[in-house]
Amino acid sequence: xxxxxxxxxxxxxxxxxxxxxxxxxxxxxxxxxxxxxxxxxxxxxxxxxxxxxxxxxxxxxxxxxxxxxxxxxxxxxxxxxxxxxxxxxxxxxxxxxxxxxxxxxxxxxxxxxxxxxxxxxxxxxxxxxxxxxxxxxxxxxxxxxxxxxxxxxxxxxxxxxxxxxxxxxxxxxxxxxxxxxxxxxxxxxxxxxxxxxxxxxxxxxxxxxxxxxxxxxxxxxxxxxxxxxxxxxxxxxxxxx
Numbered sequence: 001x002x003x004x005x006x007x008x009x010x011x012x013x014x015x016x017x018x019x020x021x022x023x024x025x026x027x028x029x030x031x032x033x034x035x036x037x038x039x040x041x042x043x044x045x046x047x048x049x050x051x052x053x054x055x056x057x058x059x060x061x062x063x064x065x066x067x068x069x070x071x072x073x074x075x076x077x078x079x080x081x082x083x084x085x086x087x088x089x090x091x092x093x094x095x096x097x098x099x100x101x102x103x104x105x106x107x108x109x110x111x112x113x114x115x116x117x118x119x120x121x122x123x124x125x126x127x128x129x130x131x132x133x134x135x136x137x138x139x140x141x142x143x144x145x146x147x148x149x150x151x152x153x154x155x156x157x158x159x160x161x162x163x164x165x166x167x168x169x170x171x172x173x174x175x176x177x178x179x180x181x182x183x184x185x186x187x188x189x190x191x192x193x194x195x196x197x198x199x200x201x202x203x204x205x206x207x208x209x210x211x212x213x214x215x216x217x218x219x220x221x222x223x224x225x226x227x228x229x230x231x232x233x234x235x236x237x238x239x240x241x
Contacts, residue, residue: 001061003054008069008110014103018069018110021054027064028222031116031191032215033107034069036088036123036181038076042204043122043196046211047071064224067114072107089179095188100179108184111191118148118192118222119185122211125197129171136173137199140214143183144174148192155217159210168202194218 002022009015034040034047047070053059054066076083090101091108099105111119127135140156142148152172160169177183186193196214198207219225 001054001057003051009103009106012102014073014075016069016071016074018067019051019054021059021061021066021068023061023063023065023224025063028118028224029065029067029114029116030118030120030219030222030224031067031111031114031185032069032120032122033072033181034122035071035073035077036121037082037086038071038073038078039080039082040122040124041080042198042207043124043211044071044077045204046208046215047122049208049212050215059225061219061224062226064222065114066219066224067110067116069107069110073103088177088181091179091181091184092188093178093184099184104181107181111181111185111189115189116185116191118218119182119189119194120215120218121180121182121185121193121195122215123195123197124200124207126200128167128199128201129173130167130169133171136197137201138168138170139173139197140170141173141175141182141195141197142193143176143186146186146193148194149174151192151218151221152194155214155221158217159214162213168199168206192222 034043071077073083090104092099125136127137129139140152156170182193182195185191198210
């Protein structure tokens, strides 16, 4: 397995590193992005941890390719804000339409270049969906009719089996969000596209753990890691923002 670092938008103030891990054999491509909203720290730390595990060979991609952009919106991240404008409303809304922001354009061009069969967008939200079905905390979201939906249901079932507190259980949400990276990946690239939302009220370490476990499950679904592969034994190091 090879892991290489590249730079998206090199020379610009919003430049951000991304990483590509390539397995020994050809196979599906999976793209993971985090930090589209700069203040969603646990999702960012989880993506950074994925890169760390790859570099340490504790996460091994047996086939295919894994593309990770740990902090999409560096300028928003430095200020610990969601971002102005909201980057997750600026992605292309239909084929042959350009993104309305140069950063979202660069991210989507990267996705177009690698044509991922799976696209995972890591986020955080307010509220617990088990208590209020109007909030997005502890949900996995996909577009209605997207081929990822059966896998989303399986991943939620696996996650909830391992979570003792029912209030923290995950739920599925099926909805379009025009201008979001997930919906752009689904509509334009035909990807199995998923948004993961943990809940801000939970401890940061718990949120990071949930993101890592969910990504692990989807990597298994995609066939990039072996069904019995385990890589989460390593300690999760949290960084205080």
